[in-house]
Amino acid sequence: MSSEFFIPDPEGHIPSAEGYFGAFGGKFIPEALVAAVDEVAVEYEKAKADPAFAAELNDLLVNYTGRPSALTEVPRFAAHAGGARVFLKREDLNHTGSHKINNVLGQALLTKRMGKTRVIAETGAGQHGVATATACALFGLECTIYMGEVDTERQALNVARMRMLGAEVIAVKSGSRTLKDAINEAFRDWVANVDRTHYLFGTVAGPHPFPQLVRDFHRVIGVEARRQILERAGRLPDAAVACVGGGSNAIGLFHAFLPDTGVRLIGCEAGGHGLASGEHAATLAAGTPGILHGSRSYVLQDEDGQITEPYSISAGLDYPGIGPEHSYLKDAGRAEYRAVTDDEAMQALRLLSRTEGIIPAIESAHALAGALDLGRELGEDGLILVNLSGRGDKDMDTAARYFGLYDATEGAAK
């Protein structure tokens, strides 16, 4: 039972019973979690069939989140993109400041339906953590957020927001101390506390059914954007562009355009210091198929199957895995994935701020940088849709250091 804003089960794109999109997906989890993961799948199927679930989620998406989100044309920015027209889908204007709230509200309602009283989640940039802490405050759920220690430092504002909302934030000190390690720690918590705890997974990765249900909760992004751009530009875009870490905002944007084969779907991965440097998080560009965090997908790994440490200036993209449906879309040739370096993303962040008065998240700035390149390729007749997945307030410390804004040396430094 769908609603205007909750539109599950796109035709032809439901994973197999075992959770596979082609060769990718599945459920590689310890036996201790099988019952809990199966419970999520069963409850999601029940919820989809329940008009009350769709109605409650719809009400939240409209009156709490503020959907539909705006579509903004950015001509002064587009002047740097070869003259192509560029429209931004403004997920940054959602309550909590990113697309993450779409999925979180859906899963929070599932948590209540399952009778669980505690929620755990991982977060990289803190956007999923903030959204989860927000929903837990709204629904009176106990909330623990795992965040890599490196990320708690570079996204300190979001740590404060989560704690203000009443969540416990645990800084994870193992491994690379980033998103991957936060997920490891969240899984350890879940195994030990699964009776009363739901793991509110934040991206379209993880074991089945998470890639499917997180995608379904984000499909609203593309459904709205497709309708809006048809109204405003009178035609479909030449390309839909989004950043990809785990891939949730990208899959949300892409999905409504899958049948529109004339629309190129372009995911921008974190190229860090460049692919040649080895310091990046470009999983689809440089990875190989393997298993990480419960599903088969592309991963950054060595020949022994050890996961290699990713790098990105963006905490939200600093992840060595990717949702399995993206791996499927890459191998099927339906979507393209490009690596965008730290420097390219930061330049795009500043450009959008100064030409349009919109400060994007560093994650989303990767998509903006991709759009600049793409616009130059398409020329003046091009029409590009970019998902502006989050706002950049949280990144002001990183940006100020990068551009030398604290001591007004900007320009000399960069």
Add this chain to the structure above:
Amino acid sequence: MSGNIELLNSTLAAARAENRAALVGYLPAGFPTVDDGVRAVTAMLEGGCDVVEVGLPHSDPVLDGPVIQTADDIALRGGVKIVDVLRTVRDAHAATGAPVLVMTYWNPVDAYGVERFAADLAEAGGAGCILPDLPVEESEVWRKAAEQHGLATVFVVAPSSRDDRLARITAAGTGFVYAASLMGVTGTRESVGHEAQELVRRTRAVTELPVCVGLGVSDAAQAAEVAQFADGVIVGSAFVKRLLAAPDLEAGLTAVRALAGELAQGVRKRA
């Protein structure tokens, strides 16, 4: 060359014939170094373990608590590779004649090649594999390779496993069943709860395979308690702790041997 599944079966059967539980020890390969790790695994067997599991250290050990995470970190920083894990199996088995299994997350096996890993493990004298994040539904490719190469496939069951799943899992497994004593990651615990006994009872109802209990067992008293109701007692983190706490390797090996001896007495105390 065929693997040593029969050696594993006969070792567990011998313990049962003696009316005692078997003692199964765990240490990761490459900890603290590859050569010293071989000595540590051998010391567990010399001290009184009937069977050992050699851990394949992984970058993302999501089912392990801080103790084994620390050991894995040390091993990986030392550069341990899958070939070193296989050498640890080979050397420990050659030195003692005991059954040696590998315990590993699935991705390293997947990356190494399923058939190649099974063939190389059998060739090294290994007895089987425990794959805690490979659910039975995804295990067919591995099980075929294991069967072909004479290796046991040990599945983990948990207190949350429903009876129908216990039947399905144990029907696919060989060697023994690894019963997780509690819902949680590896690590020593103050006590092993009633959950373990209940899980063993439910598992025995659906299989003839020996049922060994792991997670949380750290001393002779706990081993004796578990031995009352299980066919085997699995101890890992407690051995790692002894090595981590020792001032030097020789002291660590002495401590490992001593712990194995105490636990071996524990598993022989059936009322």
